[in-house]
Amino acid sequence: MLPHTDLPLPSFSSTTTALEHISSSQLPTPWAVFKIHVFIEPATQKEHVMLTLGDVAGEEPILARIHSECLTGDALFSLRCDCGPQLQLALERIAQEGKGALLYLRQEGRGIGLANKIRAYKLQDEGADTVEANERLGFPADMRRFDMCKDMLDFMGIKRVRLMTNNPRKVKTLEDIGIEVSERIAHQIEDNPYNKNYLNTKRLRLGHMLVSD
Structure with a gap:
């Protein structure tokens, strides 16, 4: 069972404008030569990216x-x-497996944008946690959407995923839009003195499945 959180889950509409695939090309990286696919979201003009390796359909x-x-x-x-x-780590894991997909969504700062993210950083410097900082700026704790993933996965013929995530909202979103999550793979990074409070806030206030020290 997923952890309970009192934050509202993202809502999705069947009228969401489909993403448009723009182009695909090879993308050599230190881990593997991926294929990069670029999509545009007509409603926002945001460009989202998907990296694939191997035959994923x-x-x-x-x-x-x-x-x-x-x-x-x-x-x-x-x-x-x-x-x-x-x-x-995600790219490294996909390369080791020899097959997989990474969806890179253009929604900086949990959806509030870069400028507001730096404003939130300043509030964090003054003692606020990440949730409090967003709320003081007039935003929800997390404004991200994941419904556009459906079009990206459908484009590649992907129906089921083993999802690398600590965030139960991503699992629920994929299930809500018809993508089966056959397994959740923990994707925790070792903390450091600068992000310890950030990770604790994700665990305690946003319901992320993180193991604390």
Whole structure:
């Protein structure tokens, strides 16, 4: 049973505009040569990315990761979160398996955008946790959506996944939109002095399935 959380789960509408596939190409990385697929969301003009390795279409459960954009963690190596190491670990795991998919969603700062994320960082510097900081700025704790994953997975013919995540909302969302999650694979990164409180907040206030020290 998934942990209880009093935060509202994302709502989804059957009228959601489908993503449009733009193009695909090879993407060599330190772990493997992936194939990169770019999609655009007409309603928001956001561009989402999917990396695949091997033949992922069919009934076999595919190792997968849903990862939301984090410029500070993914590209600038910030230690305030666990995003960058999670991204790299997911790619490494997929490469070791020889098959899998990573969905990279453009929803920075749990959906509030980069500028507001840095404003939230300032509030955190002053003592607020990540949930309190978002709320003081007038936002919910987590504004991310995952319903667009359905179009991306359907495009690749993926019906079942073994999902690398600590977030029960991602599991529930995929199940709600018709993607079977045959297994949840823990995806926890070792903490550091800069992100310990961040990880504790995810565990205690957002219901993430993290093992505490």
